[in-house]
Amino acid sequence: MTPHNEAGRGDYAETVLLPGDPERAEWMAETFLEAPRCVNRRRGALGFTGLFQGRPVSIQTTGIGVSSFLIYAHELLDFHRVKTLIRTGTCGALTAEVGLRSLVISQSVRGESAGSGQVYGLYDAAAGPDPALLARALARAGELGIEHYAGLTACSDVFYHPEGRARFADVQAEGALAVDMETSALYRIASHFGARALSILSVVDNVVTGEQTDYSERQALFTDMARLALDVAIES
């Protein structure tokens, strides 16, 4: 048990998928895992452990933003000794070409110099995805015919910003494909604990065109992401 998680030692698998939204966590567990067991309900940050193709896998909600994400990730890595974290998140596309409902696989990430997360110098050093997880995801996404893009992503701890989309101009000029609110923290805390990490994101809106998906279609929209993340989880 930890301050934010009622699960005991041994309740989590070594590999944990990390959606922000508890509804997504529950849907993924019920849809894809055999014999899913809820291991955390505290604060509604639902966590599940079950089997995928006979291999143990967990799914843990992380909430919104770096501060929330780091609490759940830290407790998984430090107390539960988790070895692999795969984010199954949503993002906003930063180029018109990256279509709604496609996947963005974060090959590198540019974070804001937010105050949160500085405890481990999380924003001081570059950190990225585990090369084997990344290679597996790219190969399987291709084999499964999943529309996906891989490259630089941006990570912002602020969703509603007074500058609006203008604040992304610099990172867009560097070629960033999409923005989320946790990937930078994921890569840095995984690096700190010597764990492996990968961030796979479903595009739910486009910051450039203003297009949006509707929340009602969201679980169906996540099928490709969940399948790909589970495939990577059990094979890598």
Ligand SMILES: O=P(O)(O)O[C@H]1O[C@H](CO)[C@@H](O)[C@H]1O
């Ligand atoms: O859907 P999740 O995984 O929460 O991810 C994205 O959605 C939230 C913002 O709406 C942020 O957490 C952002 O990173």
Ligand SMILES: O=c1cc[nH]c(=O)[nH]1
């Ligand atoms: O962080 C996020 C997630 C989805 N869409 C956005 O515009 N930003």
